[in-house]
Amino acid sequence: MLDLLTLTLEQQTPEQTQGETADFTWQWLAEGLLQCTPKSSYSKTMVLSAGIHGNETAPIELLANIIKDLFTQRLTLGARVLFVLGNPEAIRQGVRYLENDMNRMFCGAYQHLTPDRETYRAAQLEQMTAQFFAQSHPDAARYHYDLHTAIRSSLLPVFALFPYQVQAYDDFLIQSLNAADLDALVYHNAAGKTFTHFTAETFQAASSTLELGKAKPFGQNELSEFAAIDQVLRAVLSGQALPVRQKPSIRQFKVVDSILKQSEDFQLKLNADAPNFSRFEKGELIATQHAGNTVVDDQQVWILFPNPNVKIGLRAGLILKEIE
Ligand SMILES: [Zn+2]
Structure with a gap:
């Protein structure tokens, strides 16, 4: 053992x-x-x-x-x-x-x-x-x-x-x-x-x-x-058979963009304790900073791993879209 x-x-x-x-x-x-x-x-x-x-x-x-x-x-x-x-x-x-x-x-x-x-x-x-x-x-x-x-x-x-x-x-x-x-x-x-x-x-x-x-x-x-x-x-x-799924169908997402923190005035429009897969609708602001704002373009998106406290130049979150 x-x-x-x-x-x-x-x-x-x-x-x-x-x-x-x-x-x-x-x-x-x-x-x-x-x-x-x-x-x-x-x-x-x-x-x-x-x-x-x-x-x-x-x-x-x-x-x-x-x-x-x-x-x-x-x-x-x-x-x-x-x-x-x-x-x-x-x-x-x-x-x-x-x-x-x-x-x-x-x-x-x-x-x-x-x-x-x-x-x-x-x-x-x-x-x-x-x-x-x-x-x-x-x-x-x-x-x-x-x-x-x-x-x-x-x-x-x-x-x-x-x-x-x-x-x-x-x-x-x-x-x-x-x-x-x-x-x-x-x-x-x-x-x-x-x-x-x-x-x-x-x-x-x-x-x-x-x-x-x-x-x-x-x-x-x-x-x-x-x-x-x-x-x-x-x-x-x-090597046994896989169990049968008990939940509704699995959802699939693709990463479409990263939110990059480019300056100290960076603000993420989510609370510090916001959950993963928080959703934003068309036209909503996701983040603001001097270099430019991040706005939802044509369809709703989900945010994964939001973290506004990263160092400048690092990723403050991932933007996802659902795959139909
Ligand atoms: Zn881990």
Whole structure:
């Protein structure tokens, strides 16, 4: 039994760094990194990550429970998997990040920051992910589910973001998110520096960032709120059929623009605690600043991740349109 979460919280190296169960072999690669390979053939190879933001504890607990059930054989492994607890020191401290947001550091972006524990970790995650996919069966389809919880509330409570990519979006990934009762899918219109952009761009993985509810400390999560995604991840890992969706149809949005903060007089026409997917109608003002105002042009839009307090030159929110 390898308890990845306890080892990570206690900053321990396991006595045994590899081993096997009845149906898979496992290898502890480094802090918060565990790879499991089925003894039988497999058609999917997947990265399951959480804790890229250290205070987003519910998905970390969810992965820890899945690992426990794999080792106790309550869950059969039918896919190759790399479990990732992204930012161990931030997880231990219960903070989103120490110096810089790790989910803006991928695709080599860490190289442009002052070296510290988080830039080292981002480099390590890139390297370990590359090694994991390189060692997987070449015919296995590649997946990456990066699990998060949001800082703010959301009018559509659970949603997934797809990185911008040139290859087509993967049908099975979309089916699985549909089965997980997500409320919405959001397609990025430009390359980013997130973990899922990295895996989609570098390994052509079918990758998605999941926002699963609000961030709370360890022990205060209502894990039943995460039951649908938990059930889906277990089905994907064990090769079982996906559950049937219980909610109304999933809504789909595309990012059409970013709101850039260009000067100190910048004002976002939303309260500081406004929820994700706040809606603006045609002609309404979204933001004002010296360089020019942002007005809704021809149809209603939704705002994701509004944050007027970013530094000048950075993104204060994303503007979405719904895909019919
Ligand atoms: Zn997050």
